[in-house]
Amino acid sequence: MLFRLPPTRAEHYSPLYFLAALGAGGLTVSFFMWLMFWLPHPSIPVPTFDALYKVLIQGSLFQRFILLAGGVGVALFAYLHFRLLVWNLLSYREFRVSPSYQSLRSSNDEVQLLAAPLALAMSVNVCFIVSLVFIPGVWSVVEWLFPLATLAMLAIGGWAMALLKDYWGRVLTEGGFDVERNNSFAQLLPAFALAMVAVGLSAPAAMSQHTGTAVLSLILSSFFMMMAIIIGAVKLILGLRDMLIQGANPEAAPTLWVVVPIITVLTIALVRQTHGIDHHLGEGAGGIATFSMLTNLLAVQVAFTLLGWVVLRRHRYFARFVTGPERSPGSYTLVCPGVALAVMLHFFINLALAKNGAIVPKGAVYWGLSLVAVTIQAATIWLVWTLNRKHFDPDNLPAFQATAN
Template identity: 40%
Template sequence: MTKTPPQGYHPLYFLAALGAGGLTVTFFLYFMFLVPHPQTPVVTADDLLLLWATGADWMRPLIILGLAGMLVMAGMHIRLLIWNLLQYRRWRKTTDLEQIEARNKDVAFMAIPLTLTMTINVLFAVGAATIPGLWSIAEYLFPGVLVVLIIIGAAALRMYGNYLSRLVMTGSFDFIGNANLSQMMPIFAFAMIAVAFAAPGAMSQNQLINAIGLFFAIFFLSLSALLGFVKLVVGVNAMLRHGLTASASPSLWILIPILTLSGITLVRLIMGLQHGFDLTVPKPALFVLTSIILSLEILFGLLGYVVMQRLGYFRDYLRGEQKSPGAYSLICPGVAFFVFGWFWIMFGLVGNDIVTPLTPAFFALMLPLILVQWKSLETLLKLNRKLLRKSAQPQIAT
């Protein structure tokens, strides 16, 4: 990995770590939804060991492949996270922040709490799948997880509060320079924090932990929804007036991970309310919820692809010579579509007895998700070679 000089660094490089973290979760989901785990809400290392001992011989290479993919991506996530934190610290000392603030580009700093929250998800997935007996002490870990999330959430609120208050007081928002959806990065971060809070809210058997997790999940999801509506209107209005530049066109896909995180948060809220507050939700409601969100993701995905193709983004920034850390924003939409595709299949279709697991129809539905996952992985590795190899000196295109 290149030791990028401070003047060549940009906070959007955190998206590289974010993408690797998301891909870690994609490998975990194969175990989550394909390995039986009747005693726990998530698959654990004990379930994998049982499958290894009692399952068919052909399953063992698949278990090894899934664990290897998860561990390699988790290692890449941690390595890129540490690299970014060190580079960011050096960059802050030598950068003219006033110039960045004048162009409203400091919104990119929200990639930091976004990525740190992803780290919690990565550690959870890796720990659950590789440490036998970990779930037996999960209730003791949940309070610590909530404390860490509260710290990250407070830091994110402070960071965004400083940004928003400056805009409100000075009226300095640059509509021409921000004729895109990159201003929705904070919404992405708050949605990520919401889904992380929803995990202990959905899985803890302690009602106090359950309630705390659900409250903060609702808080950050509500904030994400409110700001998302405002920023979407502002961004679309600016694009229609001033047009969208090629370098900013991937921002059209930011809605896909936001929708996925919001959808998973809602599903977890339903689960938490079911076992913590005796809420009864009919299974067809989950089919409707997951279908609406997946439909919106497909629509925004197609729109973004057509626009980026016509602007030559893939030709110039992915396969060509143009270099921009913003290209890493291509990874998360693919990861998000893969993840929520699984939620649609399992909660929407399998949960309503529309599709039976491990049948030809089930595998046919899995196929496009697998293709998206591997395309996202290929894109991440390609961008790493292009932007982070030692011979590459990043040229920041904004």
């Protein structure tokens, strides 16, 4: 995962490679879940350097192991995220002046451009996590960080909306949408990007002590959340209809799982909003029943996971595009569902079950269920390692070697 990245030309590049950076950022979040739910951080909602340092000095051997493993995981995948992000931004700059870019802007694949703001929105979340874990005293200035993070998310959300303006404006005024190439859920990528912006904007609602900051967070995150839901619902129905008529596109089959990460980020946004509403506007003032919400949305994720697995297996996707000889940038779509399921399980176990007394916190059932999340996380790490070797290791890519020469 840490080998040198290859040089690229526009003809070798796809905006879907931003999903590689997105996946690494998602794994950063998955390791942060270890610190969030398995280590003590009394009086504050998230683990910080100062709380983690106390664990290092006073914690049990198991807690210190979790701290070390989780901290290394956060650092490693944050580094990989930013490395891949920089590589993508440099490659994207070349791609924008190529004929391939102009061709993409006039086709269904124009939605792939939303992978860039999607990855950048994840970067804001990764920056926040890294700051919490590795910078002493950061919580004392967090109220100053929230406005900066909000402005960054609004800028990214504005970029995403501008890309959607061009796409929807072209399609709805000129036509040209190719329904024969819509036999996948690839068109859900804009919903994913807007949902990622929404979850970033919802963070102050859950953590800020200032009512004004929290309410602004609730309003802004709700806007992007509703946009994601509307676009997602429309494209979900259209994509499913075209797949029923034509069958799923074999190369785009992983998009059947893109619903899973969309639901996870929207769920986290709703959990944050619920906490903010209860804390600032009075308990029960429109809050969502966390247990029911997490249980129902997890069930939807499992349903789409099973549906996607049926199609992927029949197309032999893993044997062809993951461990086999065929290469597709869309393979990185597989990383997001693994991360999303692992993170969602942590929220379900801790906020739906343990917090409501359904299971004993840190008991046998608790750790048994947590092991499921860790197993999914481990499988996703293997997937990232396998795909990165296949797509980015110059020693495996004759075309990139030729480019370098």
